[in-house]
Amino acid sequence: MFKTAEKRKKHINPMDIQSPGDRVVTVITYIVYAIFAFVCAYPFYYIIINSISANNLSERGRVLFWPMEIHFKNYSRMVSIPGLLQAAKISVLRTVVGTAFTVITAAFLGYMFTRDTLWKRKLWFRFVAVTMYVNAGIIPWVLSMRNLGLANNFWGYIFPMVVQPFYIILCKTYCESVPRELQDAAEIDGAGTLRVFTSIMLPVITPILATIAIFAAVNQWNSFQDNLLLITNRHDELDTLQYKLFQYISQANSLKALVSNTTNSNAVMAGLATAATATSIRMSVTVVVVLPVMLIYPFFQRFFTKGIMIGAVKG
């Protein structure tokens, strides 16, 4: 994955004779990393095998290493949970729309900020870049969004995320690396600013746009806080999958806390028991929410270094 790692292979033969001390280090390293990998991977595996095992077994924590009495009823039953399909629709919609807006904006502004002809270019670039560091705080932000009519509104998921300085800087840097002659030639042929963007730059900068698209999409899909802050009408059609999942877990958790604390009235407990989602269904929902990320994961792994460099690039 890293070029130099391969380069070094040429110099150092893996069969190099190791000192006893080195060998001990090697063995310990392999074991420690095996533990790390296990700790990171097993929870996902655990949830997947439990979601397809017999519910009475998974409910009692009997499913640990492999699925038992496999069935997929939990997944088909999920469709009938009220509001879940709607939440899935919202999650998909915000991911698609949000990513499109973010990527197009990053590409266009990144390109425009490289144009010397742009009036007060440096000033406007700073105007945008500074927002990376200035943050009003949660409550002033919520109040402002309410004033703008973005609370309890689908566009509240989209507009705050459209202009992202990180991505714009990334695009700008990429555009700067494209030979200027390319633009100049097109302009001599009579292409205007927008034409140069759509016909010349956009095709050239697609690699960086792909990187941005993936990070923006994962961000949108995972987003939970804006749902929590902006959607205040409960039983709302605008809740996302992340939010629904959180509701299921916290209901289950309060039920558990009540059971261990018997002073609470039975009525409350009964109410919660009906509201709480069964363990196996909850796990199935978790799998469904995690799955899109897991599925695209192998494809965007190669963008990692680029992505981490987003943070390293200076404006």
Place this chain on the structure above:
Amino acid sequence: MSKKTRSYVEFLYILPFLILVALMSYYPLYGWIYAFHDYMPPKPISSETFVGLKWFQFIVSNPVRRADVWRVLVNTFAMSGISLAFSWFPMVFAVFLNEIRCKPYQKFVQTVTTLPNFISWVLVYSVAFNVLSSTGAVNTVLTGLGLIDKPIAFLNSKDHIWFKMWLWLTWKNAGWAAIMYLAAISAIDDQMIEAAKVDGATRMQIIWRITFPCLLPTYFVIVMLNLANFLSNGMEQYYVFQNNFNRKTIEVLDLYVYNYATQGRGNYPLSTAISMLKSIVSVVLLFVTNTVSRLVRGEGFV
């Protein structure tokens, strides 16, 4: 089209985006005025509701409030402090991962440990809840081995919550943070390592004398960023993990502000006042750390 007109036309192209930035990022700063008013939604603020610095004084003058803010600050500092104290962890993780000669194994470990970075905190909590609940994998195994008699309430307890939060943060982020160090390691000049080998250096000596010193500049930037974000450890992680058992010790500044504004009567002005103080301190911290970075490395990170 003259050059001048063109430059204005280009400005018109970006104007809609600039307006959007103004509304989404600058307008909320204007929301700070709520801190100077007796604001009770839905009644809008006006000159009559203006109360000056009342809420700021309220933070320090009211003993209950003062104790609360103090408690929340301690939580924030403790959890940021633990993160800072262990900020070397991803670096060490990367250095030893790089030592693994079996490339498929190395790649496998890297892939698996990076995955948690791409799932949301809600999913992390779901994972934690399923694995650590009384019927979850961990309790089942521990009971099965006879190590414990009854299930441990890992999540519904206030014990070691700061450290637990650090563990979850590390579970989620360490693999991803290590990638940057891996990139830095691959940039180390091979000749240096070759020369050390010729001189008979062991692997531990190479790691200690070459790899770590080469990574220090990267590490320094990470520490500075950690310091700049000392007050802003976000609220999502703590929000999902909070419950009645751990609320007193898990509430960080951002979460406290949110809880205070949304629960019970809901005091927006006071929350805004605290938000505002936090933002100002954060900007100052950023400025200071950036200056330190500029003095030490010759360049800032902003």
